[in-house]
Amino acid sequence: MDTNFSKIRMTGKLLSSKEISCEELTKQYLNNIEKENKILNAYVTITAEEALESAKKVDEKIRRGDSLLPLEGIPMSLKDNISTKNIKTTCCSKILQNYFPIYNATVWNLLKQQNSVLLGKTNMDEFAMGSSSETSCFGGSLNPHNSNHVAGGSSGGAAASVSGNIAVFGLGSDTGGSIRQPASFCGVVGLKPTYGTVSRYGLIAYASSFDQIGPITTSVEDAALVFDAIAEYDPMDSTSQGKKQSAAAGLTQNIKGMKIGLVKEYFEDIDEDVREAMEKAIETYRQLGAEIVECSISELKYGLPVYYILACAEASSNLGRYDGIRYGFKVPHYEDLNEMICKTRSEGFGAEVKHRILLGTYVLSAGYYDAYYKKAQNLRGVIVNAFKRVFESCDIILAPTVPMTSFPCGQTVKDAIQTYQTDICTVPVNIAGLPAISIPCGWDRKGLPIGLQLIGNNFCEATILNAAYQYEAVTRTDTYKAVDMGVTL
Numbered sequence: 001m002d003t004n005f006s007k008i009r010m011t012g013k014l015l016s017s018k019e020i021s022c023e024e025l026t027k028q029y030l031n032n033i034e035k036e037n038k039i040l041n042a043y044v045t046i047t048a049e050e051a052l053e054s055a056k057k058v059d060e061k062i063r064r065g066d067s068l069l070p071l072e073g074i075p076m077s078l079k080d081n082i083s084t085k086n087i088k089t090t091c092c093s094k095i096l097q098n099y100f101p102i103y104n105a106t107v108w109n110l111l112k113q114q115n116s117v118l119l120g121k122t123n124m125d126e127f128a129m130g131s132s133s134e135t136s137c138f139g140g141s142l143n144p145h146n147s148n149h150v151a152g153g154s155s156g157g158a159a160a161s162v163s164g165n166i167a168v169f170g171l172g173s174d175t176g177g178s179i180r181q182p183a184s185f186c187g188v189v190g191l192k193p194t195y196g197t198v199s200r201y202g203l204i205a206y207a208s209s210f211d212q213i214g215p216i217t218t219s220v221e222d223a224a225l226v227f228d229a230i231a232e233y234d235p236m237d238s239t240s241q242g243k244k245q246s247a248a249a250g251l252t253q254n255i256k257g258m259k260i261g262l263v264k265e266y267f268e269d270i271d272e273d274v275r276e277a278m279e280k281a282i283e284t285y286r287q288l289g290a291e292i293v294e295c296s297i298s299e300l301k302y303g304l305p306v307y308y309i310l311a312c313a314e315a316s317s318n319l320g321r322y323d324g325i326r327y328g329f330k331v332p333h334y335e336d337l338n339e340m341i342c343k344t345r346s347e348g349f350g351a352e353v354k355h356r357i358l359l360g361t362y363v364l365s366a367g368y369y370d371a372y373y374k375k376a377q378n379l380r381g382v383i384v385n386a387f388k389r390v391f392e393s394c395d396i397i398l399a400p401t402v403p404m405t406s407f408p409c410g411q412t413v414k415d416a417i418q419t420y421q422t423d424i425c426t427v428p429v430n431i432a433g434l435p436a437i438s439i440p441c442g443w444d445r446k447g448l449p450i451g452l453q454l455i456g457n458n459f460c461e462a463t464i465l466n467a468a469y470q471y472e473a474v475t476r477t478d479t480y481k482a483v484d485m486g487v488t489l
């Protein structure tokens with residue numbers, strides 16, 4: 001089956017057939033960024049020089065007649081919590097506003113080896129804490145489908161760059177849904193890999209036992225291509241295992257007889273439009289020959305408290321390093337060391353980050369550790385086992401990515417608790433370390449995209465990608481043309 005939705009393969013073909021040079025292509029993207037980014041606020045740093053340098057290398061290879069690697073010459077973006085040597089990496093926080101890393105994250109090294117063209121660093125919620133990218137010190141990233149709505153978060157800029165056609169693909173990070181939720185809100189594909197498949201080396205930590213880097217793309221095949229490129233074993237990350245199988249190679253398998261689990265708790269309290277889209281998707285899978293299995297994970301109700309207790313606890317420890325001494329922002333006036341640290345952290349961090357550091361410190365403190373942190377750790381084990389139980393009778397689980405579509409701008413800042421609750425369908429996956437993908441599956445009545453989530457067993461990226469690919473093949477009607485890619489030939 002050749003669905004021809006792969007923007008990466010399409011771009012690669014244009015380059016190797018010399019229809020456009022990599023330098024021309026890169027310049028087109030940079031021009032488009034200049035125009036579109038004023039509205040979308042997807043990029044917080046634009047790396048034109050770096051991009052053109054890689055483009056020259058690619059053009060040189062093409063001139064020599066060398067064949068190109070899958071991601072060679074492809075214009076892309078990196079979330080601003082992925083370390084890039086000598087390129088500003090801020091986590092969209094004032095505390096890192098002038099931070100230039102002295103080393104590259106492994107994922108960026110892997111893409112650099114392929115001569116992928118880095119267009120810039122994308123906007124995000126400060127330290128990846130949020131669901132709208134509005135906690136960014138640069139202001140939020142807007143939704144390309146409706147600029148009165150948010151792009152989502154925390155990888156809002158990454159999703160907006162891909163959906164707004166100012167990057168062919170982007171890398172985001174997902175601690176509790178931050179790849180899948182913005183992908184769902186912006187109508188693109190987002191893959192959160194199994195914990196341990198993609199190296200976290202050089203990813204600025206939020207909650208280390210949940211964090212995972214993954215691709216945001218415009219097609220399932222592209223997600224598989226990027227996943228294959230970045231899911232390598234890395235001795236620099238002690239939790240690294242690498243991928244167990246190639247994802248792109250497994251995309252054409254028939255899914256007749258595949259057992260798709262519907263966990264009933266995932267369908268409670270979801271918007272009507274989302275419910276309708278889910279029902280249609282389930283019907284499509286039935287027609288593709290899948291077997292629908294009804295099941296239940298009553299423990300899912302613990303998902304949000306478990307996630308917010310553990311993630312905040314880990315964040316409070318991880319963010320202890322920003323003290324004004326080693327690197328990052330430091331207040332200019334202070335009396336002594338204590339005051340310097342206190343003022344630096346008070347001024348350098350935004351409200352949401354401070355809120356979570358306080359919460360995390362509280363649940364770890366003597367006297368409360370057993371009541372909150374330990375209990376949450378125990379419940380994490382319970383949720384892991386509940387998923388194991390479901391995967392004994394199902395190959396994958398189908399669920400909404402988010403119970404609703406993109407929120408209007410400004411709403412998340414007003415109501416933090418309600419915003420946390422919108423993570424209900426994404427956080428269980430991170431608690432259990434499982435892989436999951438969000439793919440577009442229709443529109444609500446306001447014309448905003450809806451996302452369908454497919455969850456797999458550990459290291460079964462190939463299975464969910466294949467199931468997503470089969471769905472895309474029968475539901476998607478558009479095909480990319482060069483003109484859609486911002487390329488004028």
Ligand code: GLN
Pocket residue numbers: 128129130131153154173174175176177178179206311423
């Ligand atoms: N919205 C979630 C949070 O605020 C998830 C963030 C993430 O995955 N980085 O923590």
